[in-house]
Amino acid sequence: MNDQKRAVQLSERESVTHFLESAPILRTGSSKRSSRKIAIITAVRERRSVGLDDLVRAFGVSAATIRRDLADLEDQGLLARTHGGARTLSPASEVPVGLRDSQYRDAKLLIARCAATLLPEGPCAVAIGGGTTAAGVARALMFRADLTVVTNSVTTASEIGGRPNLTVVVTGGVVRGHSLELVGALAESTFNAVTVGTAILGMDGVSVAGGATTHDGTEARTNSVMARRAHRVVVVADSSKIGRVTTARVADLGDVDDLVTDDAADPDELDRIRRHGVRVHTVSVPPPR
Numbered sequence: 001m002n003d004q005k006r007a008v009q010l011s012e013r014e015s016v017t018h019f020l021e022s023a024p025i026l027r028t029g030s031s032k033r034s035s036r037k038i039a040i041i042t043a044v045r046e047r048r049s050v051g052l053d054d055l056v057r058a059f060g061v062s063a064a065t066i067r068r069d070l071a072d073l074e075d076q077g078l079l080a081r082t083h084g085g086a087r088t089l090s091p092a093s094e095v096p097v098g099l100r101d102s103q104y105r106d107a108k109l110l111i112a113r114c115a116a117t118l119l120p121e122g123p124c125a126v127a128i129g130g131g132t133t134a135a136g137v138a139r140a141l142m143f144r145a146d147l148t149v150v151t152n153s154v155t156t157a158s159e160i161g162g163r164p165n166l167t168v169v170v171t172g173g174v175v176r177g178h179s180l181e182l183v184g185a186l187a188e189s190t191f192n193a194v195t196v197g198t199a200i201l202g203m204d205g206v207s208v209a210g211g212a213t214t215h216d217g218t219e220a221r222t223n224s225v226m227a228r229r230a231h232r233v234v235v236v237a238d239s240s241k242i243g244r245v246t247t248a249r250v251a252d253l254g255d256v257d258d259l260v261t262d263d264a265a266d267p268d269e270l271d272r273i274r275r276h277g278v279r280v281h282t283v284s285v286p287p288p289r
Helices: 002-020 032-047 054-059 063-075 105-116 132-141 154-160 184-194 217-228 265-273
Strands: 049-051 079-082 085-087 124-128 147-151 165-170 174-176 181-183 197-201 205-207 211-214 232-234 249-253 260-262 279-283
Touching: 032 049, 032 054, 032 063, 032 085, 054 063, 054 085, 063 079, 063 085, 079 279, 085 217, 105 132, 105 260, 105 279, 124 132, 132 147, 132 154, 132 197, 132 232, 147 154, 154 165, 174 217, 181 184, 181 217, 184 217, 197 217, 205 265, 211 217, 217 232, 217 249, 265 279
Parallel strands: 124 147, 124 197, 147 165, 197 232, 232 260, 260 279
Antiparallel strands: 049 085, 079 085, 174 181, 205 211, 211 249
16 A cells, blocks of 8 residues: 555544544533444544444444444444445435434533423413424423423423423324324324414534424424414524534424524524524533533
8 A cells, every 4th residue: 555545544543533632512411322432423424434444443442342333323223334334325314203302412411401481481281292392392391380381292292291291292193113203194283283383493514595394294294383372483503503404394494483402503504594484593502611
């Protein structure tokens, strides 16, 4: 191998290692294995393929540990293993809710608390969709009195359904395994039967180019009905979702009243979103200790 080719390979290897080590999701307080898996998914999605040796070097774990992680992620349909590492199946593959809960944990918690303050005082009805950040809003509201929550989220229903101070309405529908949301005609008929003051929606992408988007078409249709039945639509999305466009559109920006995100979001994209009439609320996330 000549010196020039060796230098190129070394540069690529250092680039992959730097990408993994600088990934924000590695700086969360989540469990090491969940955080590592999310970083692997992100690296494969961004770079199309990642080598086993690069992953071992970046995380400081054994090759056997990385192979187990890759096998688990392949079983979930999130990547394909190769002889020397892993490659992407789809650049927009969806992170399962079990892993997603640990991703950007601090930002999501602060976003949820901020979104909860946007609801008016006194009796009111709110629709809450699926996703970890939207579930965080539900947790922030669980001590409110005179609140009716309409949700298609299995996670949210299980967490707040037993609160005596809340009236919780759960839609029917088909459960999406990745997001634990109830979707389809039964879910849509429930939302069509009610009118709420505010809808809280978690999105996979929020941008001027695509509006508010998610990964799944059926989920998008259900969320669209939820948004149409609300007087006010609040989108909650961490900074990694800002400027991103995913498969299925839920709403145009003109249909979104408020966006709550964190201060790591692209400021230029946020300015463009504001110019479409969206009130943007940003929370400050303390640096990792």
